[in-house]
Amino acid sequence: MEHDFTWVADPAALLSRFENRPARIGLDTEFIRERTWWPHLALAQMAVHDEILLVDTQAPGMTGALRGVLLDPGITKVMHSAGEDLIALLHACDAVPAPLFDTQVAAAIAGLASGAGYQRLVADIADVSLGKGETRSDWSRRPLSQAQLAYAADDVRHLFELHDHLESRLEALGRLDWLREDCARMVAAARDTSLERWPHLPIRAAQYFDRAGQLRLLRLLRWRDAWARDHDRPRSWILDNDLAATIARTPPADPAALKVLLERHPKAPRKLAGELWQALSTPLPDEDDAPPVRTDERDKRALRRLQDAVAGVSAGLGLPDGVLASRRKLEALLDDRDWSAFGGWRRRQLEPVLAPLLAEAPEELPSGEEGV
16 A cells, blocks of 8 residues: 655645645544543644645644644545544644534434444445554654554545545435534534533442432542643543542541541542542532432333434434434433433434423433432
């Protein structure tokens, strides 16, 4: 397989490729995130006109040069499964690329596959088999190996072909606006760097806590996430979910007891014991608004009826399972009747079918066992 590409370490050399502004670019990134909260950009791959550029984002001035390209509204950015790439670019360049055409999202809306990997789409559409040999490389090292360079170039080599095929298919189906809406939501989500408001909800153990225990867990996780983000560390390095749940369920009586508890856990944040105690013992100004953790005792028949109805609509539209609505979104819809998570086109497809079922379902579900 050919490996034609150009290494770009000079911002002026990058910008020279945009003197004749392209209508679209293919874009991908390589980043490091094992030891940090934020993905740290190490390389940007770009297909520009008929050239593949491997852009050294560690070179002085390069992220500033990239920023203008990313923000140019006249250039469509063709990417695949862009979620973390968008965050890496925001963190490095203070810019989220837009407008966006995400080929993974496009393939799902076009009815081809949900969550399809780049290699699969390239094989199905371009009839080319790509390797996965460098997925765990250290992209921050310099110089990169020839194998790394070739792998990185392949990540954008076929994006234009995928774009052409998928755009044509979506246009024929009348679904290009669906894709634009989903991609705009992805861009907006990447720009929103606020923390999850209710991080306790996904913790399954918390369904057995009383209300006070759930609120203690909320306080701990809010503190943990803010500390991890502000210090650019993985949240599990600060306080893992299991230890947070243990502390919240049976809280220590005082700071000394908390220190004793932390000493029994090898990965506990002993040096942060004072901050942790302060978080545990200080009510949050909005915690009375916190929803209860959902339990396994919900009305399973009501959920199943929603799922079956969604499956019927999906089949009629030729959409893969999970594209219209995930189980989690349907559970939230049962709880609060809030359609905001579905966006415009999904709501238009689902509301006429689901609204009558919601009207029949109980609005109040069990909030958890009290007094545990």
